[in-house]
Amino acid sequence: MLSKKCVACHGPDEHSRQAGLRLDQPNAKGARILARVSHPTRPMPPSGPRLTDTEIKTLKDWVDAGAPYTAHWAYQKPKRTPATGIDTFILNKLAEKKLNPAKEADRPTLARRVALDLIGVPPEPAVAAEFLRTGDYVKYVDTLLANPQFGERWAKIWLDLARYADTQGYEKDSKRTIWPYRDWVIRAYNDNLPFNEFTIRQLAGDLLPEPSIDDLIATGFHRNTMTNTEGGTDDEEYRDIAIRDRLATTGQVWMGQTWGCAQCHTHKYDPLTHKEFFQLYAFFNQTADDDHPSDRPTLKLTDKASTLILKELAVDKQRKTRIYERGNFLTPGETVEAGIPAAFPPLPPKAPRNRLGFAQWLVSEDNPLTARVTVNRFWSRLMGRGLVDSEE
Numbered sequence: 001m002l003s004k005k006c007v008a009c010h011g012p013d014e015h016s017r018q019a020g021l022r023l024d025q026p027n028a029k030g031a032r033i034l035a036r037v038s039h040p041t042r043p044m045p046p047s048g049p050r051l052t053d054t055e056i057k058t059l060k061d062w063v064d065a066g067a068p069y070t071a072h073w074a075y076q077k078p079k080r081t082p083a084t085g086i087d088t089f090i091l092n093k094l095a096e097k098k099l100n101p102a103k104e105a106d107r108p109t110l111a112r113r114v115a116l117d118l119i120g121v122p123p124e125p126a127v128a129a130e131f132l133r134t135g136d137y138v139k140y141v142d143t144l145l146a147n148p149q150f151g152e153r154w155a156k157i158w159l160d161l162a163r164y165a166d167t168q169g170y171e172k173d174s175k176r177t178i179w180p181y182r183d184w185v186i187r188a189y190n191d192n193l194p195f196n197e198f199t200i201r202q203l204a205g206d207l208l209p210e211p212s213i214d215d216l217i218a219t220g221f222h223r224n225t226m227t228n229t230e231g232g233t234d235d236e237e238y239r240d241i242a243i244r245d246r247l248a249t250t251g252q253v254w255m256g257q258t259w260g261c262a263q264c265h266t267h268k269y270d271p272l273t274h275k276e277f278f279q280l281y282a283f284f285n286q287t288a289d290d291d292h293p294s295d296r297p298t299l300k301l302t303d304k305a306s307t308l309i310l311k312e313l314a315v316d317k318q319r320k321t322r323i324y325e326r327g328n329f330l331t332p333g334e335t336v337e338a339g340i341p342a343a344f345p346p347l348p349p350k351a352p353r354n355r356l357g358f359a360q361w362l363v364s365e366d367n368p369l370t371a372r373v374t375v376n377r378f379w380s381r382l383m384g385r386g387l388v389d390s391e392e
Helices: 032-037 053-064 086-096 107-118 125-134 137-145 148-161 179-190 195-207 213-224 235-255 259-263 274-284 355-362 368-383
Strands: 298-302 305-309 321-324 332-336
Touching: 032 053, 107 125, 107 137, 125 137, 148 179, 148 235, 179 213, 195 213, 195 355, 235 259, 235 274, 235 355, 235 368, 259 274, 274 321, 274 332, 274 355
Parallel strands: none
Antiparallel strands: 298 305, 321 332
């Protein structure tokens, strides 16, 4: 009711919110919102149908109860529900609609479908023949998962999300050496690397204790930003653009949210303010970038090829992060520290305020949205339709 009839004018954006209405009155008697929606000559909302008597009573009861508000279910930790015979419910609903359940696929069809899902191509004749002979489905799936093509097939999906490209973008679009990151992703899938480690190494592999070469290569996730090598460009501008891109991509890939919208204004739909965007930005603002001449890139030799990775700035060289008014880096405002948006579970008190702390928070059990988005993405790829229709 509030979303449909009130939020457009009195929503979460403090810069555009009208009338300064609040919902922290102790009871309905002093609540201005009730006076406005019940006004005899100028009721709210000013246009469209006014609230019905039933809706006004519902609003009054809610305010009398203290206007309780709970976080959206997506940000709440999942609770395991008792196991139920779900097939019974499905069969009953099919019978109600006079529909028959789909027939079980025959072995040749099943063999082909599973192979296309897992390795992207039909199965090798010998592997398919073994499954057709024995019907051992578990062994057949394990054989496909052990095929190197499994990593290649599923890495392609991740590399699209990571905006992987072998060239730098913009006008010159020069080639760059980033294929070691691509190969790292393929190996991660084939080695069955746990998803939390897969995440932490990409976002903060360089900050792990005694990071390996692979940990450093994994940070190539951040180096998939476009790089402008044209003459006359502003280095700081393009460093800022790269950081925003990393942050927006991280929010979309792991949280399924369009964080980039909040770089200019408070988000219109997701619970992210303009200030909170730059608090997240601060986690990513302490790295050496090749877009900035004073920040020499760190180069590592891998298989006789140089690969761009990230390197955190020394503590005494840490940058200040400011809110850019309307997203313009030439109009810096209030200084902010790295922090997590209020709508999300908080960062643990002892967690480091850097990319490592952020990455560990992102995949913690207390932050359920990452798991929901990830499971939905895999479900969609394998089932043809996600638990939620949109993957993002």
